[in-house]
Amino acid sequence: xxxxxxxxxxxIASLLVIAQRNPVYSVLLLIASFxxxxxxxxxxxxxxxxxxxxxxxxxxIMVLFLFVVMLLNAPHEETQHDERVHPLxxxxxxxxxxxxxxxxxxxxxxxxxxxxGDTGAFDGGGVTSxxxxxxxxFTDYAFAFEATSILILVxxxxxxxxxxxxxxxxxx
Amino acid sequence: xxxxxxxxxxxxxxxxxxxxGVFVRKNLITILLSIEIMxxxxxxxxxxxxxxxxxxxxxIIVFFVMTVAAAEAAVGLAIVIGLFRHRESLNPDTFTxxxx
Numbered sequence: 001x002x003x004x005x006x007x008x009x010x011x012i013a014s015l016l017v018i019a020q021r022n023p024v025y026s027v028l029l030l031i032a033s034f035x036x037x038x039x040x041x042x043x044x045x046x047x048x049x050x051x052x053x054x055x056x057x058x059x060x061i062m063v064l065f066l067f068v069v070m071l072l073n074a075p076h077e078e079t080q081h082d083e084r085v086h087p088l089x090x091x092x093x094x095x096x097x098x099x100x101x102x103x104x105x106x107x108x109x110x111x112x113x114x115x116x117g118d119t120g121a122f123d124g125g126g127v128t129s130x131x132x133x134x135x136x137x138f139t140d141y142a143f144a145f146e147a148t149s150i151l152i153l154v155x156x157x158x159x160x161x162x163x164x165x166x167x168x169x170x171x172x
Numbered sequence: 173x174x175x176x177x178x179x180x181x182x183x184x185x186x187x188x189x190x191x192x193g194v195f196v197r198k199n200l201i202t203i204l205l206s207i208e209i210m211x212x213x214x215x216x217x218x219x220x221x222x223x224x225x226x227x228x229x230x231x232i233i234v235f236f237v238m239t240v241a242a243a244e245a246a247v248g249l250a251i252v253i254g255l256f257r258h259r260e261s262l263n264p265d266t267f268t269x270x271x272x
Binding site for chain 1: 195196209212216219227232240252
């Protein structure tokens, strides 16, 4: 029954992320959602994924988001709409987008329900050993691993260039 | 008994929440956060499928998705900082320079 607990925490925290006006709260709630997902990974017998979910996602990526939110110091959403209207209750194209997302959910669940009454209960053990994961990562997936390292390098250089360009243009 | 279908339905719900966030919100940072929710929903279904098939491949793909998400967050946030310096706003409706 831990599944339902973690699932409820993940869904409620994610809903609150898109319902908050203040991005700082959104980021903190998303960290809570990632913590619940990490618990689900433990239930799925994937402890390595659970740990890097906490370390990389909650620890590094979300801190980067929080850093930018605080750096920009623009906590509240500015729109032409009435400030008192909740972000989830606006009219027009945004409501249409929300309806589209609901239609996507209905469609996905309908497609899943076509598999019949079988819940696909897990049989046998999962791959829990980090040793097996590493062996596969550095042999079968060695090319993808190297390509990822180049991607990270490109992203790093790109982020530095993008964040600096404006300042240099102002000085000239 | 909690099985594969439960995890896939949860993944679908999280993905729909992320999609709704991208459409509904008018704040670049919240839109990036919604994209992170969608990536995590997909990660969950990868791990669940890997568990159901009894292979390590699902977990390895999650490793790559996380790397790409980190790169996306770094570049996306750098672009957000650049846009904010340019227009003093995070509302995507103010960036209409490419709109005909």
